Amino acid sequence: MAKSKPHKWTFAARFRTNAFGWRGSRLACQRIKEAVSEIRKVVRKDPLLGAEGAVRLMEKLWPALQHVDSSSGALGSAVYKAAEELVDWVTKAPADEKTRAKWLDRLWDAFNDDGVGFLDVLGERWGEVCVSPAVASQWADELLPIVRRTWEESKQGSASYFNGTPACLSCLLAAGRYQELLDFIERAPRVSWSNRKYGVDALVAMGKKGESIKYAKASCGFMDDPFTIDRVCEDILISSGLYEEAYRQYGLRTNRGGTNLATFRNIAKKYPMMEKTKILEDLIETTPGEEGKWFATAKSLGMLPLAMELCYRSPCDPRTLNRAARDFQEKEPKFALGAALASLQWMSQGYGYEITASDVLSAYEYAMKAAETLGRKEQVVVDIKEIIGRDRSSDRFVQDVLGRFIR
Structure with missing residues (x-):
């Protein structure tokens, strides 16, 4: 019977040794993305073959990328994201013991040859990659003496480190x-979350979730991020069904996003049983004196009365207010008027980044248009005069821009 033809991976030629130069970070990130996409397509049809491709790519990463300038962090992030997915495929592949043993040997060589920690996630999940508890136990027995020795040397003042x-x-x-894991961690030369997080998982597996939270809180070393530990504690409480306690202790500070709106959505998704108004009000309380920064979030969620209240309680970006005034001219002219007047108020008090005459005129025009719709044009003119009469912006900028319109 003829042997099947070996699968030809497109990425293999692109990740040859020294394939990327010092300035090749952007190209390398692109090639990594393409390689992962190629393997993903194969995994869907043949998980075993896809896992073989994942092993091969991890073997090639360091030799191909070793000369690339990774100081920007973009390459490291791309590799880490890719490695997470690659390890998943290797772990889930339906490989027999012989095949997996070969993979483990190849991956261990790649892990140890890695000069900058591209494959750190592989080491952190090595027990998962072993799949079998018996295989994992064998590896643990081989590695324990080395770890024990390096820890003892560190206690004696030697700069000893073992990446395994x-x-x-x-x-x-x-x-x-x-229990052996917990006892062994206690022998570490210093408190470190990188070690003790495995102890937390062990306690959870033993059904001691309350004890695991106490253990986690006592696991923040000098260089560790307390928010990472808080997220783990939050997940433990949620897995125990203690949503209210998790929300109260950790929810508001461990689910931060890139924007206030993203933060709200992260929390609302994790705690669907909580009222959205309650979540937003709790978030606002976490930033006293900066309530205006939540205006856009309240507006996006349709909480217009709250948004209007927020934009007057503390400084709010005038351009954000102008956009709101523009967008709500037709459907909510009262809200549009309030946003435009708030914009003029904060600009007249010197708030806003590089405010121009165009920004001032836009706020004025939106206010007058909404006032006309509401039949309040004369009163709004009086309100604007009062606002610019208190103008404390540089050189009374807002007053100068609107002077001729008000007169």
């Missing part, structure tokens, strides 16, 4: 050797 430490702890966890 996370792999060892991961294997103890995957092998179900929970």
